[in-house]
Amino acid sequence: MIRPLALLSSLVFSWCAGCRPASAAQPATAASQAAGGDPIKVLVVGGRGHDWNGFYKTIDPVLRKTGDFQLTLTANLDDLKSASLENYKVVLFYGSGGDFGDPTQEAGLDQFVRGGGGMAGVHATDAFKQSDVYWRLLGGRFITHSGGQFWLRIDDHNHPVTAGMRDFEIQDETYTSQYHPDFKLHSLGHIDRGSEQQSMVWTQDYGKGRVFNTTLGHDGAAWTNPNFQRLLARGLYWAAGREPREIPAAKAQ
Numbered sequence: 001m002i003r004p005l006a007l008l009s010s011l012v013f014s015w016c017a018g019c020r021p022a023s024a025a026q027p028a029t030a031a032s033q034a035a036g037g038d039p040i041k042v043l044v045v046g047g048r049g050h051d052w053n054g055f056y057k058t059i060d061p062v063l064r065k066t067g068d069f070q071l072t073l074t075a076n077l078d079d080l081k082s083a084s085l086e087n088y089k090v091v092l093f094y095g096s097g098g099d100f101g102d103p104t105q106e107a108g109l110d111q112f113v114r115g116g117g118g119m120a121g122v123h124a125t126d127a128f129k130q131s132d133v134y135w136r137l138l139g140g141r142f143i144t145h146s147g148g149q150f151w152l153r154i155d156d157h158n159h160p161v162t163a164g165m166r167d168f169e170i171q172d173e174t175y176t177s178q179y180h181p182d183f184k185l186h187s188l189g190h191i192d193r194g195s196e197q198q199s200m201v202w203t204q205d206y207g208k209g210r211v212f213n214t215t216l217g218h219d220g221a222a223w224t225n226p227n228f229q230r231l232l233a234r235g236l237y238w239a240a241g242r243e244p245r246e247i248p249a250a251k252a253q
């Protein structure tokens with residue numbers, strides 16, 4: 001009776017041992033090994049107003065430098081349905097416009113964040129304006145904007161996202177927001193230009209999940225700003241429940 005069992009356990013062992021090279025075929029990068037974490041899978045939701053493809057193409061290689069992020073771009077809102085989001089840590093909305101065509105899309109998103117998922121909004125408060133769920137998740141909804149060069153002042157130097165960050169200048173649009181009645185603003189940064197003093201970076205806890213939002217990010221002038229990139233990376237780490245890390249500097253030629 002012992003022999004068949006031994007044979008079986010040996011077979012199971014060989015099968016499992018055989019599995020290992022398959023998973024080792026996708027080795028973690030040095031950076032993610034150093035961080036000791038799994039890749040942070042981010043679903044980037046575009047497909048509406050603004051150059052969402054340009055945003056993705058600019059930001060994806062920057063975030064990949066950390067070795068921690070894996071971005072997937074979609075324009076299909078059915079990807080928000082519960083089962084589809086199971087593989088992701090964070091859902092990042094970029095750009096304006098749009099409407100949920102199916103209640104299970106916004107319900108899937110709501111359940112994902114309530115259950116402990118991360119959400120990030122980038123220049124995305126002027127979107128899904130028929131949806132109270134989306135407004136509540138992001139906390140603010142676009143009212144109007146101007147644009148140009150301005151200072152972004154850091155409001156919270158103790159929050160993990162903005163700890164160690166300094167005020168910075170940026171060329172961008174200057175969205176103002178109407179806050180959802182259920183939302184309590186925790187501002188991480190605001191525009192400081194004359195009468196324009198509104199928050200443009202904030203976070204909120206939502207159920208067991210976390211939402212990072214910035215109204216910054218109109219076009220390439222913002223996306224290529226190193227401080228915007230740093231803020232975004234730190235916000236995504238935080239939304240994923242991870243300690244924010246820096247984007248490695250490009251190596252000198």
Ligand SMILES: [Zn+2]
Pocket residue numbers: 050123173217218219
């Ligand atoms: Zn814009």
